[in-house]
Amino acid sequence: MTTITALDDLVTALPVGVVITDPDIIASYRQDRAFDPDAGTAMAVVRATSTADVQAAVRWCAANNVPIIPRGAGTGLSGGATAVDGGIVLTTEKMRDITVDPITRSAICQPGLLNAEVKAAVKEHGLWYPPDPSSFEICSIGGNAATNAGGLCCVKYGVTSDYVLGMEVVLADGRAVRLGGARLKDTAGLSLTKLFVGSEGTLGIITEVTLRLLPPQAAASTVVGSFASVHAASKAVLEITSTIRPAMLEFMDKVAINAVEDQLKMGLDRTAGALLVAQSDAPGAAAAAEVEIIEAAFTRCGATEVFATDDPDEGEAFTAARRYAIPAIEKIGPLLLEDVGVPLHKLPDLIDGIEAIAANRDVLISVIAHAGDGNTHPLIVHDPNDADETARANLAFGEVMDLAIALGGTITGEHGVGRLKKGWLPDQLGADVIELTQRIKDTLDPQGILNPGTML
């Protein structure tokens, strides 16, 4: 077979051990955390150690018309790193260098470094990299950039795109180009850096990012509120965000509260209909003022219990509880994980609508949310061995996205479109914007070898 012979060329072109053909290892790179059942099997995995390795792999794929699937830590939830039959999976997990420049408050990172490792490395210089996906301990900075990942502090500090000042990216023809750089202001030419952030590996492979850093975050004060109903909690969210910018404003529904409490036994109110966890990181006395505003909003909106603390460890326990919601609900059963967002005032409509979808399809849907920016994660629990329930869960999965679109929202706030949501992208963007997107894709990747089947 020509491809097998050709693969020898790739093995020869790259350092020893970079091209992996062991079937067991190849199998372990078939799926990301979306566990796409339609995942294929790659002909090889390339564990790139340098930009030159990535270039060689892309050039070989271009010459042989072989699809190449870029992959960071494989923690994606939309199937953006799903292997295709006969393709190459290129993982950047071995590219892990970082250089921090405290004067320009920037860091140059290779893509394989984990988000938590970036945070730790810049902290040594007294600096802070804000974006904090719940998976920050296991997700890579390259994947964060490729999906424009979000997190809990985005409500105040913005998303990954707001922190990527520049990058090196390998194009579909194997050229490596540098975009932007450690300059806070730079409007020379088109904003290509921003275009590549969130492009999910469909336009190029990010081999380095230059990140903007901030001075350290002040210690946060935390306010937790239990509410009898989702509506009461939503009302409190609107009250707070129209007054101040909390550093965090997270939501869990009853199912999530109970699932977390089952695991962590931290004394959450199991009877509550909804829980909000808010934080203020305003400096000094300003934090106390913000905490008061949050407490007052909680109380005014009918909170059944309000607890405030300025002890960072105590606050972190509640944040950790919220972050733990997905694994906790996974104990009930495998999940279809949504990432829909709506303009903030539509949050109650979205949550009501999801409840109706769950009832109609007879499936369990738990909603957790980065409530402060309207970004929710409805979690659809289903038993994959129950074909009927799985079918109903899949219908509900689509209906939740339909609902978000109808409410003027988005099918994905921070996870990316990947393979799982691409069927809904045209409904959100419209035919004209899809055509615009396709034109840009076609001009940057005319052979269509970069992550085919993702996004478009």
Next chain:
Amino acid sequence: MTTITALDDLVTALPVGVVITDPDIIASYRQDRAFDPDAGTAMAVVRATSTADVQAAVRWCAANNVPIIPRGAGTGLSGGATAVDGGIVLTTEKMRDITVDPITRSAICQPGLLNAEVKAAVKEHGLWYPPDPSSFEICSIGGNAATNAGGLCCVKYGVTSDYVLGMEVVLADGRAVRLGGARLKDTAGLSLTKLFVGSEGTLGIITEVTLRLLPPQAAASTVVGSFASVHAASKAVLEITSTIRPAMLEFMDKVAINAVEDQLKMGLDRTAGALLVAQSDAPGAAAAAEVEIIEAAFTRCGATEVFATDDPDEGEAFTAARRYAIPAIEKIGPLLLEDVGVPLHKLPDLIDGIEAIAANRDVLISVIAHAGDGNTHPLIVHDPNDADETARANLAFGEVMDLAIALGGTITGEHGVGRLKKGWLPDQLGADVIELTQRIKDTLDPQGILNPGTML
């Protein structure tokens, strides 16, 4: 002539008064504030009143292969709104609606509204739109988006791109598309919104922007420092930005200080080599702490005079003085206005190098800067009636950009490339990125009718 006949079709297609053929009015739309001497003369000016007007004009231009030059308030400093012979100038100055949504903290604006008017409209709802070009009282929000405009508070709050959540844009074929929306987090599809911000009218014409707003800024405290030398001031800039995030950190050299003092007579130290104006808007007691840090840095770096005030009006007087530097220096003579930026630690090298260029070319160059993010405005004074001096000024203009590029910087931090700097763009970006840029331009504007001659 076919074009004259065809122009009748355009007049007919648009509301009465929208298409202007009066030669005097056409002449007044030849140049923006870059006063490009090579400006052409349009065949007509379209004063669009709606997106439909813009679409009709673009469709007519596409059908007749006529260049269309989009224009906001005409305050651009790079010649991005320079008329071309036989083209159409499309001005959005009559499109001035704004709707503020306090709950989602966003505003939907038409492009013709001035930046100051946007600020005022959202202030009525207790909100704040941060980007503040020095020209904020006369520049339009559409132009701000098209150039990715900056300003004085960017050092802490970022640039226009950080505040544009969505837009409506008319494409080269006359279709109007909506990109993004009032969603703080949305990673569905490519980041086209960010691509169009800063594209200087070369990819489409922005007919509406959705802006992210912040709660009001706390009252700022101001610290002003006089320094014997530019080096001492640069050192203070580095000390401050490696410790805190000032809300403003502006720089004026001796020429600028004296030019401003000539006009405003506010008692600035005329003997000083450099002046820094810093602000802290940290809430409550935190401001006092930041002011102390700034004062200490000024003193440690050898400031000859340090003045601090928490009186907002007094502080605003110094900010206004800094903003007034360009008009004040213009009294000495017409300016070639640079907008070069460098990574922060290269600021002293840049300023030294500019001094050497000025001496070598025997021209007066005054430097003012948004020092906190390394974005400088060297102002090259020249007498346009002195051909030799003008030639030397033009050589210096290019050499300053060459220097910025050599120092790892940018030819434009916030004004855009326009026509005046496009010759240097390839030197900054490199041939590969220019080719990438050209491919995107060609695929979105295959006829090349959108602002030809700008950027590329």
